[in-house]
Amino acid sequence: MRNFLIVGRTGVGKSSFINSVVGKSIAETSKYEACTKLIRHYDHISHLGDICLIDTPGLAEDDIECDKKYLDLIINSVDLNTIDTLIYVSRLDETRFRPEEKRTISLLTEKLGAFIWNKAWLVFTFAASVPNEKRDIVSKNRKVQIEEFVKAITSEYNLDPAFQGFKLKIRVDNNSKNWSSKSTPITSLAELSEK
Ligand SMILES: Nc1nc2c(ncn2[C@@H]2O[C@H](COP(=O)(O)OP(=O)(O)O)[C@@H](O)[C@H]2O)c(=O)[nH]1
Ligand SMILES: [Mg+2]
Numbered sequence: 001m002r003n004f005l006i007v008g009r010t011g012v013g014k015s016s017f018i019n020s021v022v023g024k025s026i027a028e029t030s031k032y033e034a035c036t037k038l039i040r041h042y043d044h045i046s047h048l049g050d051i052c053l054i055d056t057p058g059l060a061e062d063d064i065e066c067d068k069k070y071l072d073l074i075i076n077s078v079d080l081n082t083i084d085t086l087i088y089v090s091r092l093d094e095t096r097f098r099p100e101e102k103r104t105i106s107l108l109t110e111k112l113g114a115f116i117w118n119k120a121w122l123v124f125t126f127a128a129s130v131p132n133e134k135r136d137i138v139s140k141n142r143k144v145q146i147e148e149f150v151k152a153i154t155s156e157y158n159l160d161p162a163f164q165g166f167k168l169k170i171r172v173d174n175n176s177k178n179w180s181s182k183s184t185p186i187t188s189l190a191e192l193s194e195k
Helices: 014-022 064-077 099-112 114-119 132-155
Strands: 002-007 040-046 049-055 085-091 120-125 168-171
Touching (some): 014 085, 085 099, 085 132, 099 132, 114 132
Parallel strands (some): 002 049
16 A cells, blocks of 8 residues: 655645546545545555555645644644655646745644655646646746755755655646646556556
């Protein structure tokens, strides 16, 4: 069993990503309000074996105290040593690197431990919302911003080995199909589990 812990701000598409991966609607998603208030485990049998996708409450939704409470909930109900991969979800169509996102990354580091970034993948959602001709450059810029920030934060914790970047970067759009000729179809985690 491979365990994936899925984190990120509210509304970035964490629950929708789980549904895309599994190929059916099992995780509740919402346009209007954060609906994941609890940690939910979704077991899925992929071609390459059993995986468990762990959905978490969205962060940066309310205030910092609320985020801390959610993160305590994660650490109390998930044994972080059993997590194979942290999936950090962020929207590709965010025009700037928001302070809320930085705060989320700082809190994740503080609460889960800096080591978690050394097993992290980056998933960009809302890829179809970025025009085709801009998608590559936007992806690169967003990735560099996030990675540089994680590097800076984790260096304060003397992480060993130092964070070298995300192990895997994936672009998806959970709500629109065929958004690009170069899109990665995320219908099965089999491909991801190989890595
Ligand atoms: N266009 C688009 N909408 C998305 C995408 N992912 C999620 N959404 C929508 O964004 C809203 C929040 O998604 P949800 O999965 O509940 O976010 P979560 O709070 O991170 O779990 C829902 O209305 C989804 O339908 C995406 O890749 N593209
Ligand atoms: Mg959710």
